[in-house]
Amino acid sequence: MKLLIVNPNISHSVTDLIEAEARRAASPGTELTMRTAPFGVAYIETRAEAAVGAFATLNELAEHHEGHDAAIVAAFGDPGLAAAREMLPIPVVGLTEAALMSAAMLGGRFSIVAISRRIRAWYQETVEMHGLAGRLASIRCLEESLRDIGTVQTDKGEQLQALCEAAVNEDGADVIIIAGAPLAGLARSIADRIPVPVVDGVSSAVRHAESLAALAPRGALAGSYAPPPVKEWSGLSPALGALIGRKS
Structure with a gap:
């Protein structure tokens, strides 16, 4: 099993803390890919900072989700979690x-x-x-x-x-x-x-992500978490743009 863990903050020292706890919690054989937001703030405290962190998180998830069985938004408050569930074809779990x-x-x-x-x-x-x-x-x-x-x-x-x-x-x-x-x-x-x-939150997210990946749920084709409708886009990374209106 492979889990993608994204830290929505720019602090690599915090990513190290997340990784250490995630490895303690993960099942034997589970592989972890750690990513740190390339832009944003050192740690999120406000709604505005959460919005920036959500955008950074969606970019990282879009770029790196392929080949993983589940993903984790590794900040309390789960910035971008609902949006990620709309777009990604794998389960996404948040710390909160x-x-x-x-x-x-x-x-x-x-x-x-x-x-x-x-x-x-x-x-x-x-x-x-x-x-x-x-x-x-x-x-x-x-x-x-x-x-x-x-x-x-x-x-x-x-x-x-x-x-x-x-x-x-x-x-x-x-x-x-x-x-x-x-x-x-x-x-x-x-x-x-x-x-x-x-x-x-980290150990809980790792264990819940493993459980959801093992259950292998099908992705939503209807309802509020169905993939976004196809539309024109501009200014996004190619990977993120490709998830806007992806074909199910």
Whole structure:
């Protein structure tokens, strides 16, 4: 099995974190192709940045999806996920959706622990989009500015663990979701210190992607995820343009 994993941020240090956790989670024999957005921002916090990340992600998926069994949008908030599902002939999984589905099967109410306060609105909207707002106990975030997005786990490890504990003790969370690609692998390292299940988006996405690929679902020919209608296009990469109105 071959999985294509795209980091919608431009931070190669974050791609390294994603890859490390993805390899820990992947089944024996699963091959990973890692890609980093060639343009955009170091890490996505806002709707505008998410829109840029979505475009970068769609370009990477279009260029590199051939020969893969499934793809992963490796940023919390899943920029470009729905569009990718319309265009690609393989299953596409996002970190947020995968983490939410895992959390929903592990407990009743979940809390999200994130890296910045500005990111809260976008995460809230993503949870609402998936119809799980009623099961969201809280979103807790770091308050301090980040020195380096690639070292946030080591720089803010104690604060992040404290946020997880507060979500359980004060907000009533049954499950904790560690949000965002820069925190990939943190759930694994602190799981034995938190009294409820701790979910990582990267490992969840890898496992869900493997499951969907193994199920070998047919691509949509009708409904809202049918391929886009054929039309003229301009200014897109040839690979992305070819997916606009691809023949089913």
